[in-house]
Amino acid sequence: MSGGSDLIKDIIYINGDRRNHCFLTSGITFREFAGNIPSPLQSLLLLKHNFEWTDLNYHTLLEYVEEENVQRLIAADVEQFGEFCWVDVDDINDLDELEPAEIAELLYLAHKKEPIGKPFFPLLKNKYVYLSRDDGWYNKVYYRRLQDFSAMLSKVIPYKLGSFGRRRLLLFQKTRIYPAISKDIMEQLLPYAEDGLLFDLSHKDDSRRGLEIPLFVIGSFSGTDDILENLSEVKREASERAWLIFDKKDQEWKLSFE
Structure with a gap:
């Protein structure tokens, strides 16, 4: 573990085995x-x-x-x-x-x-x-019900975004609260989790259109340090890329593939 590093708070990495209802995560x-x-x-x-x-x-x-x-x-x-x-x-x-x-x-x-x-x-x-x-660095969790993992992840991502907001906002400013990600979006994301899915919250883009979080399918890694120490290269070599977007106008999450 890289002691004292805050980088882990700004990513979520998932390497899943849906058949056995088992998910290895970092960043949660x-x-x-x-x-x-x-x-x-x-x-x-x-x-x-x-x-x-x-x-x-x-x-x-x-x-x-x-x-x-x-x-x-x-x-x-x-x-x-x-x-x-x-x-x-x-x-x-x-x-x-x-x-x-x-x-x-x-x-x-x-x-x-x-x-x-x-x-x-x-x-x-x-x-x-x-x-x-x-x-938070290496968590391996078996879920009796697969939908419990989806439900947890659908709320953790908005939760972490709110947490980041609290670190940066002044005391008198309100934290932005994002809704849970829909079941449909989660069903699209889960298959990619089996190939090593990285959510890079540190490079989210808050534009007029909405909040955009880059996603990368990066494969299997045995340790989080291997990802964080070579993050730019890992993202560059990703097999697939996408954006998880919170649409400000529609007030809902959407998924866009490059």
Whole structure:
């Protein structure tokens, strides 16, 4: 990880596997993920973490966060945890019913960042498997429902644009709020995510027509540093380019391919 770099805040990189409902992302933090998924997180079984507001489940010898402390976790500096891995749990009491083989699968999941079999546990009814190193730099997430990833991304991009606005505007000025990206646009974008899709928010163009964000299909990268250190070259060698445009007149997002 390139310590202290703000560049990661200005890009979103997605390398997805739609068949397995798995998406590797850079540029989306746990806080941004948790704030933009379709329904709030409740109880979480922590597999790797450095969070203090936890309870211990004596059957699994793993720590968990109850719903009352989830907001503390979302507010924490998760990037400083190093590795941060969890699965959500429908009912915390179900942890006591896990078989030894299921506990072993959970430990393997956190250690190897991939499942032995399926990443979803019928007993836990988990919607997500969240596996990260240096949160926001390397996040690998399995989604039970593919549409939950689309819904999250459709809100994260406008959310990040608003966040950037707050950094630059004076206190008395209002932050511009952008609507979520439509389902139709997201359905067009997702196939490109499987080939490595880069949103370059740092080079957005705010014109009279609207806000235009350049997109690049750049292929697979094992680390975010490889992208950021060679960003100009990576974009120049992109196999496809497009623009995600917020049309000020129509007040909606549009997609334009070069």
